[in-house]
Amino acid sequence: MVQRLNSLPAAEAENELLKCCGSRRWAERLNSCRPFEDVDDLIAKADRIWWSLKPGDWLEAFRSHPKIGEKKAAAVTSEQSKQWSDAEQAGIGAAANGTSATLAELNQKYEDKFGYIFIVCASGKSSDEMLGILRSRLENDPDEELRIAAAEQAKITELRLKKLLGW
Numbered sequence: 439m440v441q442r443l444n445s446l447p448a449a450e451a452e453n454e455l456l457k458c459c460g461s462r463r464w465a466e467r468l469n470s471c472r473p474f475e476d477v478d479d480l481i482a483k484a485d486r487i488w489w490s491l492k493p494g495d496w497l498e499a500f501r502s503h504p505k506i507g508e509k510k511a512a513a514v515t516s517e518q519s520k521q522w523s524d525a526e527q528a529g530i531g532a533a534a535n536g537t538s539a540t541l542a543e544l545n546q547k548y549e550d551k552f553g554y555i556f557i558v559c560a561s562g563k564s565s566d567e568m569l570g571i572l573r574s575r576l577e578n579d580p581d582e583e584l585r586i587a588a589a590e591q592a593k594i595t596e597l598r599l600k601k602l603l604g605w
Contacts, residue, residue, distance in 0.1 A: 440603060442603075443602070458593040458599045459568075461491060467487045468487050471500075480603075481596055485592060488588070490590075501554075541572065557587040558572070558590050
């Protein structure tokens with residue numbers, strides 16, 4: 439329901455967008471692009487703005503996510519964002535204790551190496567799949583990994599924008 443988003447007062451619309459991506463600059467810039475013609479227009483503008491941001495804006499967005507297998511993000515997030523994150527990480531719920539422990543250990547190695555949490559579009563992925571992705575991404579150099587993490591955030595943002603609009 440793009441019309442609903444278009445009709446909100448600016449501050450309220452920005453708060454709705456922040457549920458989808460925790461970068462304030464992204465939300466501000468996207469908010470200034472209203473009105474949106476349709477969902478495709480919204481998603482195209484969201485993506486264009488995302489890729490125009492600086493790494494610090496990406497890192498701000500990453501902080502709005504809990505670590506894979508955890509519930510609490512480093513940054514304050516909306517209840518809606520928490521619920522979406524829980525649903526997106528549903529594949530972790532069935533993880534064996536050993537898998538959960540390995541995920542926690544590798545999450546910490548990733549954060550120690552790159553300086554931010556492991557970001558992956560977890561929707562539809564099992565804990566074993568995420569563990570495999572995490573292992574392989576630990577091999578990346580920092581510049582390459584930041585771009586990969588940003589691409590994963592872009593996927594998450596698109597999914598959440600669609601959820602926000604009731605898709």
